[in-house]
Structures are given as C-alpha cells and as structure tokens.
Amino acid sequence: MPKPMSKPASAKSAAPSARSRVKRVPDRGHYDRETLHAVLDAGYVCHVAFSQDDQPVVIPTAYWREGDHLYIHGSTKSRMAMALAKGAPACVAVTLLDGLVLARSAFHHSMNYRSVVAFGRFEQVPDDHKMAALEAFTERLAPGRWAEIRGPNKQEFKATMVLRLPLTEATAKIRRGPPKDDVEDMAIPVWAGVLPFAPGFAAPEADPLQKPGTALPGYLKALTRR
Numbered sequence: 001m002p003k004p005m006s007k008p009a010s011a012k013s014a015a016p017s018a019r020s021r022v023k024r025v026p027d028r029g030h031y032d033r034e035t036l037h038a039v040l041d042a043g044y045v046c047h048v049a050f051s052q053d054d055q056p057v058v059i060p061t062a063y064w065r066e067g068d069h070l071y072i073h074g075s076t077k078s079r080m081a082m083a084l085a086k087g088a089p090a091c092v093a094v095t096l097l098d099g100l101v102l103a104r105s106a107f108h109h110s111m112n113y114r115s116v117v118a119f120g121r122f123e124q125v126p127d128d129h130k131m132a133a134l135e136a137f138t139e140r141l142a143p144g145r146w147a148e149i150r151g152p153n154k155q156e157f158k159a160t161m162v163l164r165l166p167l168t169e170a171t172a173k174i175r176r177g178p179p180k181d182d183v184e185d186m187a188i189p190v191w192a193g194v195l196p197f198a199p200g201f202a203a204p205e206a207d208p209l210q211k212p213g214t215a216l217p218g219y220l221k222a223l224t225r226r
Helices: 033-041 079-085 127-141 154-159 218-224
Strands: 045-052 055-062 064-066 069-075 089-102 110-121 160-166 170-175 193-196
Touching: 033 064, 033 089, 033 110, 033 170, 045 069, 045 079, 055 069, 055 079, 064 127, 069 079, 069 127, 079 160, 110 160, 127 154, 127 160, 154 160
Parallel strands: none
Antiparallel strands: 045 055, 045 089, 064 069, 069 160, 089 110, 089 193, 110 170
C-alpha cells in the first residue's frame, strides 16, 4: 500500500482556482506541492483533454515531471502536439489505483486511489532544452538508460516535439481506507474491506533478436524488485 503523503486537513493549502477546487468530498482534495509531486512521480501515463474543431478529444500519453512542470512529447505532426503548441486549453488527468473498496451495500463500493487533475495551456519546449528533457524522460522510465543507448539523431530530434504544462492550477484527490458503510448495514453477513492493488513490473522479456549473452542491466533488475 502507498505510504501516507497527505498533510492534516488543517495544514492543507488553498485551491489555486475555483475550477480546480475539489467540490465532491472536498476533504480528499490536496493542493500542496509535496502531495501533487508525489502522485505525479508515481505514475507513467496521463490523459490529455483538449478541443479540436469543436470536438472534445482525450489522448493517453507518457509524461514526466521536472520541477513544477508536467512534460509530454510526441510527433511534430500529431494532432495533439500541434493543437497544444498553438495554445489550446487543456486538462490533464493522472490516476493511480490502490485498491477496490468492497462495502456491505452496493452504494458504498468505491476505490482507493491517488489522482491529479491540472488545467492550463502547454508551451513548446525550445530546442536548447529539448535534448535535456528527452534525457530526463528516458531516465524517468529507467534510471541509467540514457548512458547506454543511442540518443536522437538530427532527423529524430527535429521530428519530436516536447511540451510542458505549468502545475500552477493543479489538484490532487486521494481516497484511502476501509468502506464507509451506513450503520444499519453493518450487520449484513458479507465480507467487507479493501482488496489492495499493487502494480509493478514483471520479469523482463528480452527482444528475440537480442544478441546472446547480453546482460540484463542492473537498473532494470532494480525496477522489477519494486
């Protein structure tokens, strides 16, 4: 189970804006940088929502965090990258499942989770920082990987766009703990509690074309032990 990250309710900071304030079960809302960063640093995939030609679009994509910015990357020809680079308003969501909450009533079934929702506009990362950002992304996936692989060549570098979103209007929402059944349901003779969900990496599967005798890097062994 994840370690507690949230501060006591009395120590929580205020929501950065009205639209980012948690309205449904507000006690689950967290606005401090420490909690926001911890949730983001535990995930790998975000969903980016934006509008294109009056049509709502949601695209899942890999992300990483540097300081108080969320970064994504993609092809310079992708509709998402082109729309965001032009300043389209965006909303980004990250969700981490921690467990199924099984209650005595159907109504009170829930999930334990950590999530972040951020509003704003992405900006295109300039070329003089783009290579460093791509290195940071690779190191986020597998620390130590960048030093072993071939970096982007001139054509690949040109074909890749990196964008970042300031986390100035972001909210974390967290649910943890057992079911919250009504008093009158407590006597129902059914098992109730939490079924923890603990995602992790399984044993690495080598490329069938891998040269015989190529050793598995130590940093990948470390990832599979998490």
